Amino acid sequence: xxxxxxxxxxxxxxxxxxxxxxxxxxxxxxxxxxxxxxxxxxxxxxxxxxxxxxxxxxxxxxxxxxxxxxxxxxxxxxxxxxxxxxxxxxxxxxxxxxxxxxxxxxxxxxxxxxxxxxxxxxxxxxxxxxxxxxxxxxxxxxxxxxxxxxxxxxxxxxxxxxxxxxxxxxxxxxxxxxxxxxxxxxxxxxxxxxxxxxxxxxxxxxxxxxxxxxxxxxxxxxxxxxxxxxxxxxxxxxxxxxxxxxxxxxxxxxxxxxxxxxxxxxxxxxxxxxxxxxxxxxxxxxxxxxxxxxxxxxxxxxxxxxxxxxxxxxxxxxxxxxxxxxxxxxxxxxxxxxxxxxxxxxxxxxxxxxxxxxxxxxxxxxxxxxxxxxxxxxxxxxxxxxxxxxxxxxxxxxxxxxxxxxxxxxxxxxxxxxxxxxxxxxxxxxxxxxxxxxxxxxxxxxxxxxxxxxxxxxxxxxxxxxxxxxxxxxxxxxxxxxxxxxxxxxxxxxxxxxxxxxxxxxxxxxxxxxxxxxxxxxxxxxxxxxxxxxxxxxxxxxxxxxxxxxxxxxxxxxxxxxxxxxxxxxxxxxxxxxxxxxxxxxxxxxxxxxxxxxxxxxxxxxxxxxxxxxxxxxxxxxxxxxxxxxxxxxxxxxxxxxxxxxxxxxxxxxxxxxxxxxxxxxxxxxxxxxxxxxxxxxxxxxxxxxxxxxxxxxxxxxxxxxxxxxxxxxxxxxxxxxxxxxxxxxxxxxxxxxxxxxxxxxxxxxxxxxxxxxxxxxxxxxxxxxxxxxxxxxxxxxxxxxxxxxxxxxxxxxxxxxxxxxxxxxxxxxxxxxxxxxxxxxxxxxxxxxxxxxxxxxxxxxxxxxxxxxxxxxxxxxxxx
RNA sequence: GCGGGCGUGGCGAAACUGGUAGACGCAACGGACUUAAAAUUCGUAGGGCCGCAAGGCCCAUGGGGGUUCAAGUCCCCCCGCCCGCACCA
Numbered sequence: 001x002x003x004x005x006x007x008x009x010x011x012x013x014x015x016x017x018x019x020x021x022x023x024x025x026x027x028x029x030x031x032x033x034x035x036x037x038x039x040x041x042x043x044x045x046x047x048x049x050x051x052x053x054x055x056x057x058x059x060x061x062x063x064x065x066x067x068x069x070x071x072x073x074x075x076x077x078x079x080x081x082x083x084x085x086x087x088x089x090x091x092x093x094x095x096x097x098x099x100x101x102x103x104x105x106x107x108x109x110x111x112x113x114x115x116x117x118x119x120x121x122x123x124x125x126x127x128x129x130x131x132x133x134x135x136x137x138x139x140x141x142x143x144x145x146x147x148x149x150x151x152x153x154x155x156x157x158x159x160x161x162x163x164x165x166x167x168x169x170x171x172x173x174x175x176x177x178x179x180x181x182x183x184x185x186x187x188x189x190x191x192x193x194x195x196x197x198x199x200x201x202x203x204x205x206x207x208x209x210x211x212x213x214x215x216x217x218x219x220x221x222x223x224x225x226x227x228x229x230x231x232x233x234x235x236x237x238x239x240x241x242x243x244x245x246x247x248x249x250x251x252x253x254x255x256x257x258x259x260x261x262x263x264x265x266x267x268x269x270x271x272x273x274x275x276x277x278x279x280x281x282x283x284x285x286x287x288x289x290x291x292x293x294x295x296x297x298x299x300x301x302x303x304x305x306x307x308x309x310x311x312x313x314x315x316x317x318x319x320x321x322x323x324x325x326x327x328x329x330x331x332x333x334x335x336x337x338x339x340x341x342x343x344x345x346x347x348x349x350x351x352x353x354x355x356x357x358x359x360x361x362x363x364x365x366x367x368x369x370x371x372x373x374x375x376x377x378x379x380x381x382x383x384x385x386x387x388x389x390x391x392x393x394x395x396x397x398x399x400x401x402x403x404x405x406x407x408x409x410x411x412x413x414x415x416x417x418x419x420x421x422x423x424x425x426x427x428x429x430x431x432x433x434x435x436x437x438x439x440x441x442x443x444x445x446x447x448x449x450x451x452x453x454x455x456x457x458x459x460x461x462x463x464x465x466x467x468x469x470x471x472x473x474x475x476x477x478x479x480x481x482x483x484x485x486x487x488x489x490x491x492x493x494x495x496x497x498x499x500x501x502x503x504x505x506x507x508x509x510x511x512x513x514x515x516x517x518x519x520x521x522x523x524x525x526x527x528x529x530x531x532x533x534x535x536x537x538x539x540x541x542x543x544x545x546x547x548x549x550x551x552x553x554x555x556x557x558x559x560x561x562x563x564x565x566x567x568x569x570x571x572x573x574x575x576x577x578x579x580x581x582x583x584x585x586x587x588x589x590x591x592x593x594x595x596x597x598x599x600x601x602x603x604x605x606x607x608x609x610x611x612x613x614x615x616x617x618x619x620x621x622x623x624x625x626x627x628x629x630x631x632x633x634x635x636x637x638x639x640x641x642x643x644x645x646x647x648x649x650x651x652x653x654x655x656x657x658x659x660x661x662x663x664x665x666x667x668x669x670x671x672x673x674x675x676x677x678x679x680x681x682x683x684x685x686x687x688x689x690x691x692x693x694x695x696x697x698x699x700x701x702x703x704x705x706x707x708x709x710x711x712x713x714x715x716x717x718x719x720x721x722x723x724x725x726x727x728x729x730x731x732x733x734x735x736x737x738x739x740x741x742x743x744x745x746x747x748x749x750x751x752x753x754x755x756x757x758x759x760x761x762x763x764x765x766x767x768x769x770x771x772x773x774x775x776x777x778x779x780x781x782x783x784x785x786x787x788x789x790x791x792x793x794x795x796x797x798x799x800x801x802x803x804x805x806x807x808x809x810x811x812x813x814x815x816x817x818x819x820x821x822x823x824x825x826x827x828x829x830x831x832x833x834x835x836x837x838x839x840x841x842x843x844x845x846x847x848x849x850x851x852x853x854x855x856x857x858x859x860x861x862x863x864x865x
Numbered sequence: 866g867c868g869g870g871c872g873u874g875g876c877g878a879a880a881c882u883g884g885u886a887g888a889c890g891c892a893a894c895g896g897a898c899u900u901a902a903a904a905u906u907c908g909u910a911g912g913g914c915c916g917c918a919a920g921g922c923c924c925a926u927g928g929g930g931g932u933u934c935a936a937g938u939c940c941c942c943c944c945g946c947c948c949g950c951a952c953c954a
Contacts, residue, residue: 005904215869215870216869216870217869217870217948217949218949219869220868220869220870220948220949220950221868221869221948221949221950222949223868223869223949223950224867224868224869224949224950224951225949225950227950227951227953229953229954231954252954253953253954254954255953255954256954267954307952331952332952333952333954334952334954335952335953335954337953338953338954339953339954340954342954343954344954345954346954350954351866351952352952352954353954355952424953424954426950426951426953542948545948545949546949654877654889654890654891655877655878655889655890655891656877656878657877657878660877660878662877663876663877665876665877665891667891667892668877668890668891671890671891671892672890674904675890677904678905681905726879728877728878728879728889728890729878729879729888729889731889731890732878732879732888732889732890733888733889734889735888735889735890736888736889739889807885808884808885809884809885810885811884811885811934811935813934813935814933814934814935815935816885819885843921851934852934853934854884854934854935856884856935859884859885860884860885860935861884862884862934862935863934864934864935
C-alpha cells in the first residue's frame with residue numbers, strides 16, 4: 001500500500017487547534033514537578049517575523065518540548081518588546097499612531113509565531129508598551145530613585161542626530177548610533193542615569209562562575225566593557241601663578257606607580273578644571289582647548305586626531321624627588337571621563353608618553369631594567385620598554401620587581417597622605433533618558449520649589465498622551481500642548497512633568513520576572529519569582545553580549561536591593577545563536593533581487609542565475625545576513641505555507657550547529673521537506689506491520705536485536721544532544737537510526753515486528769521536539785488517542801546501550817592495520833594474544849621483534865615493533 | 866596593541882576525558898521503477914599509487930616543529946578568518 005503524501009500545512013493547522021483547545025501548553029504554578037524556565041529573547045514587533053526569529057524560537061521550542069517530556073513543569077512564555085523608535089518613524093512617515101502600528105504588528109507576528117507550532121503559554125503574553133506593564137516599570141524606577149540607583153545629572157552624553165535623542169555608551173558602536181548608524185556627537189545635557197557602576201565589581205566577579213554555561217565571548221566582552229584596572233591615585237603639588245586653593249594640587253590615576261621616578265611631564269584633559277581655570281587667563285590656551293573641542297565632537301575623530309599638547313607654564317613638584325618639577329601640559333588625548341582626567345607621563349615605559357616626550361623634547365629616563373639587560377647600555381630611545389623587570393634609577397625602589405615597587409610606592413604615598421590605591425572602571429553609568437515619545441514615561445515632576453518630586457503611587461501610571469503629533473523633529477512629549485503641565489504633588493504649585501522616556505532596554509531588563517506573574521498588581525510577586533526565577537536557559541542573538549545581557553544582570557541586582565527580585569543573576573545559562581545568511585543576487589543594473597525572483601541552474605563553477613521575469617543574467621553575490629536592503633530574505637510564511645512549519649524547523653536544526661551562522665538554501669529546505677515525508681512514510685509502514693503495540697516475544701532474532709539497539713542508542717544520544725544544544729548531532733543520530741529501521745522494514749525475523757513497532761513509537765517520540773506536528777500526527781496513526789505532547793520522554797533500556805561484542809582497531813607502530821572483534825569484557829591479555837595472532841600484524845611487523853603492546857580495552861590495541 | 870573564538874572532503878558538518886578522522890546530511894555519479902518527469906529505491910564515493918581481482922601501500926584535519934606507543938584533540942612558533950575592547954593612563 002502506497003502511503004499518502006503527508007499534507008503538512010493542513011495537518012499542522014489541525015494539531016495547532018487541538019493544542020489550543022486542550023490548553024496543552026498552559027503552565028500552572030501549582031504543579032509539583034520541578035520547574036524549568038525556558039526563554040528566548042522576545043521580539044520587537046517590527047512588522048513581520050523573519051528567519052532570525054524562526055531560528056531563535058525553534059531553538060527554544062525544541063528545548064521546551066524536550067524538557068516538558070522529561071517531566072519538568074516548563075514555563076515557556078512570549079511577549080513583545082514593543083516600545084521603540086521604529087513605531088515613531090512609522091508615525092511620521094505614514095501618519096499612523098505608534099500604538100496602532102505596534103498592535104497591528106503584534107497581531108500579525110503572533111499569528112505567524114502560532115503557525116510555527118511553538119509550545120508557548122500564550123496566557124502570559126504582554127506588550128511592554130501597555131500601561132499595565134509600564135506602570136510597574138515606573139514603580140521600579142521610583143524605588144530605584146529612592147535607593148539611589150537612579151539619579152539625574154549633567155554630563156557629556158552621546159547625541160544621535162538622526163534619532164534626535166541621546167544614547168547610552170553601550171549603544172554607540174564605533175562612534176555611531178547602534179540603530180541609526182549616524183555619527184554620534186558629544187553634548188552637555190542633564191539626563192537620567194542608572195547607577196550600574198555601583199555593581200561593577202559584582203557584575204565582573206560573577207562572570208567567573210559562568211564558565212560552561214555562558215559563551216566565553218559574552219563573558220570576555222562584558223569583562224572588557226566593565227574594564228576594571230587596579231592602580232594608584234597620586235597627588236602632585238602645583239606651583240604656578242596664583243592658583244586657587246582647590247587647584248593647588250593635581251591628582252592623577254596611574255596603573256604604573258612603580259615608574260614614578262621616570263616621570264618627565266604631566267598632562268591634563270582640556271576639560272579638566274585646572275585647564276578651564278588657566279584658559280581664563282590665557283588666550284592661547286583657550287584657543288588650544290577650543291581646537292580640541294572642535295576635533296572632539298565625535299568619539300571617532302577623537303581617537304584619530306594627532307596627539308597635541310600645550311605647556312601651561314604651571315609645574316608640579318615630584319612627590320618622590322623633592323626639588324624636581326614637571327611641566328603640566330594640556331593634552332588632547334587625555335579623557336576627562338577616565339580616572340581623574342590627569343596623568344603623569346613616563347616616556348620610557350609607555351608608548352603614548354614616549355611619542356609625546358619626543359615631540360615636546362622631554363627627557364626619557366628608563367627605570368625598569370629588563371631581565372638580563374645591562375643597566376649601563378640599556379636604551380629606550382627608540383621605543384619604550386613595556387615588560388616586566390627590575391627597578392633602577394629609582395633610589396629606594398632600586399632592585400625591586402615591578403609588583404613590589406608598586407606596593408612600596410603605594411605604602412609610601414599613603415603614609416604621607418599623597419595618594420591611595422584605587423580601582424578604576426571603564427564602565428559608565430547607564431544613561432536611560434530618551435527624548436522620544438514611544439517609551440515608558442519617567443514618572444517624576446519638576447517643581448521650582450521642591451526640585452525633583454516622584455509621581456505619587458496613586459497617580460501611576462503616568463500614561464503617554466494619545467493625541468501626540470509626529471509632524472516635526474524633536475520630542476513629541478515636549479511639543480504636546482498640555483501634557484507636561486501639572487502641579488507639584490508636594491506643594492501644589494505649577495510644575496512640569498519629565499518629558500524624557502526610558503531607554504527601551506529598561507523594558508527588556510526585567511520582563512522575565514513579569515512572566516512569572518503577568519497580571520499581578522505589583523511588579524513582581526515573591527512566590528511566583530521564587531517558583532520560576534532564574535531563567536534556566538536563555539537563547540538569543542550575539543549582538544546583546546554587552547547591551548541587554550549586561551543591563552538585565554544589573555537590573556536583577558537593583559530589583560533585589562529594592563525588594564522586587566530574588567536573584568543576582570537572572571539567566572543561569574545563556575546560549576547565543578548564529579545568524580541566518582543567504583546568497584545575494586543582483587541584476588546587471590546593480591539592483592538587488594529577491595531569491596524568489598531568480599532561477600538557478602547548474603552546479604559549482606557552472607552555476608548560473610537568471611532573472612525569471614526578464615530572462616536576463618543575474619550576478620550571484622556574497623552570502624550575507626538576511627536583510628531587507630540586500631533583498632536576500634526568505635519569508636517564513638512562504639516556507640510554512642508550502643512545506644509546513646516542521647520542515648522549516650527541521651532545516652533550522654539540522655546540519656548547522658545552533659551557535660554558528662546558518663546558510664539558508666532552497667535545496668536544503670527541500671531536503672528537510674523530503675525527510676519529513678520519509679518519516680511519515682516509514683511510520684505508515686510500521687503501522688501496516690504492527691497496528692498496535694505487540695507483546696514482547698520470549699526470543700528475539702538478530703534483526704530484532706539490532707533494531708532495538710539502534711533505537712535505544714539513538715534515544716539516549718538524542719536526549720543528551722538536545723540537552724547540550726547540539727541539535728544538529730541529534731538530528732544526525734535520528735537519521736542514522738532511521739536508516740537502520742528502514743533497511744529492516746522489508747525483512748522478517750524472530751520478534752522483528754515487535755521491534756519495528758517499538759522503533760516506530762520511539763522514532764515518533766524522538767522527533768517530537770523538532771517536528772511536533774508530524775510527531776503528533778504519527779502518534780495518532782499509531783493508534784493513540786492521547787497527545788504526544790503529553791507523553792513522557794521514553795527511558796532507554798540500559799542493557800541495549802552496551803554491546804557484547806565490540807570492534808577495536810589494531811595498530812602497528814601507531815598505524816591502523818586491522819580490526820578485531822572481541823567480547824566487551826575481554827582482558828588486555830586476551831586482546832594482545834588475538835592481535836599478535838593476526839596475519840596483518842605479523843606482516844606489518846616484517847619480522848621485527850615486538851617491543852611493547854599497548855592495550856586500551858574497548859578502544860584500541862597498538863603493537864610496537 | 867590586549868583579550869576571546871575559529872581553521873577538518875565539492876558543501877554543511879561529526880569525532881566523549883589523546884585511542885579506527887570524515888558519522889549524518891546536501892550536492893554528484895551509476896543502476897532500478899516510469900512512455901517521460903517528479904517522487905521513490907539500490908549502489909559508489911577524501912586524495913594518490915600498485916593490482917585482472919581479492920587486496921595492499923602512501924598522503925591527508927591552515928603551515929612548521931615538539932611531547933606520546935598513539936595528536937583534529939596537548940605544548941611552542943607562524944599564516945588566515947570572525948568577534949569584543951582600545952589615545953583607558
